[in-house]
Amino acid sequence: MTIDLSSLLRGDVDRIDLDCAIAPDRAPDGIRLLPGASLKGTVTDLAGYVRLESTVSVPYEGECSRCLAKVRGELVFSFDRTLVAPGVIDEGELEENAENYLIINGGAIDPDSAVSESVLVEFPMVLLCSPDCPGLCPHCGKKLEKEGRCDCFVPETDPRWAKLKEIKWD
Ligand SMILES: [Zn+2]
Ligand SMILES: [Zn+2]
Known part of the structure; x- marks a missing residue:
C-alpha cells in the first residue's frame, strides 16, 4: 500500500489524514492474518521533519494455546515513524533504529513491510481464548x-x- 505525500512535501498542506487498507504479510507461526487490516492516523509536517502517527489494526485467527479452540481477535498497536528522504539519515543510524524511521520514496511511503515487522513484535507470545482458560x-x-x-x-x-x-x- 503506497501513501502519496506529494501535497505535503510540496508545502500545499501541513497535514494528511490517513485511513487506509494495509496488507501485512508476515505472522507468527500458527496465526492467520485476516483481510481488513487498516492504518489510521496522520502525517504532519513539523517544520523540519515529517511525522507519521497512526494506529494499526490487524484482524487475525489462531488457536488457544491451552484448549486449541479457534480464537479470533484484532491486534491493535501504535505505529509512529519519522519520515525521511533517502540519504538524510546516516545508514548506521537507520539500521540501528529502524523502528523510528520510514523512508520516503518518490514522494510516497509504503508502510506494509515495516508494519509486518511490527506485527511480529507486537503479537502476544501466548494466545488464549480467555485469560483464565x-x-x-x-x-x-x-x-x-x-x-x-x-x-x-x-x-x-x-x-x-x-x-x-x-x-x-x-
Ligand atoms: Zn476428562
Ligand atoms: Zn482456551
Missing part, C-alpha cells in the same frame, strides 16, 4: 470447566470404603 482434560481431552474439573474423572472408590457406604446409620 483452564485448558484440556489430561484424561479425555475435553475442555475443562472453569474450576479445572472434568466429568470423565471419577475418583476410584476403595472397596473397603464402598462397604462402609452400605451400612445404614439409623
Whole structure:
C-alpha cells in the first residue's frame, strides 16, 4: 500500500489524514492474518521533519494455546515513524533504529513491510481464548470447566470404603 505525500512535501498542506487498507504479510507461526487490516492516523509536517502517527489494526485467527479452540481477535498497536528522504539519515543510524524511521520514496511511503515487522513484535507470545482458560482434560481431552474439573474423572472408590457406604446409620 503506497501513501502519496506529494501535497505535503510540496508545502500545499501541513497535514494528511490517513485511513487506509494495509496488507501485512508476515505472522507468527500458527496465526492467520485476516483481510481488513487498516492504518489510521496522520502525517504532519513539523517544520523540519515529517511525522507519521497512526494506529494499526490487524484482524487475525489462531488457536488457544491451552484448549486449541479457534480464537479470533484484532491486534491493535501504535505505529509512529519519522519520515525521511533517502540519504538524510546516516545508514548506521537507520539500521540501528529502524523502528523510528520510514523512508520516503518518490514522494510516497509504503508502510506494509515495516508494519509486518511490527506485527511480529507486537503479537502476544501466548494466545488464549480467555485469560483464565483452564485448558484440556489430561484424561479425555475435553475442555475443562472453569474450576479445572472434568466429568470423565471419577475418583476410584476403595472397596473397603464402598462397604462402609452400605451400612445404614439409623
Ligand atoms: Zn482456551
Ligand atoms: Zn476428562
